[in-house]
Amino acid sequence: MESPSGYAIKINFNGAYNGHNFRLTLGIIARNVEGRVLISCLEIHDGVSTVFSVEALTCHWAVQMGLEMGWSEVTVEGDSLAIIKKCQTHNPNKSQIGAHIQDIQQLKD
Template structure:
């Protein structure tokens, strides 16, 4: 925790690289890519174990998405659904969209343009015994970002067990071999 110049307020030191957990908890990262010209989005979702090994890598395309916020919300929902499909009872969901993560952490009635998505996230998250939403920096979310942006560009969807799409192999290896800050 950093002291904010004598104000008595503190903030968490932000995570700048993907960091594996000790234990058996699975972390699921998400990112959304948005094309306002069409309007469509792609989501990148990556589930990894405590050793940092990819268990699931998923990309999904979605038509008629109204904003980048909607794309990130739908990507978060896709991450939660992936955890349910994996049979997890507890998980950590990580993303670099601070406003989305905050809305997921807060169970106050949301009144924004993405309120319906946030309500759906809260309802879907009830399937877990324990779930934690965590904000991370973009640098710590590169693999999910690469999967989302390339899937949008290529107009491809994938669901892979134990591997990532070929276009994301280098990014996965960089993150897996890199020492945390």
């Protein structure tokens, strides 16, 4: 994992889904420009209904963490390019994860 360039903080997120148990496991780590770990977390959430929600929910929690920590210059990075691109636009999203995308867009604005 690289240190952030051009931003004070970089938050990386990743999620894994167990469809048999409807369980999401998420990991989030935030680093400063020197690459020092500022915060990391691993959480397990039950009741996640679809695999499509996993990366969107994990991205949402990463953005929320940045806000709660009070960081003003943040870049968020994850494995799902589709989620990142959807969050960068303001176009309405009518997919299964549209509500999660809208929540992320509202948080970042």
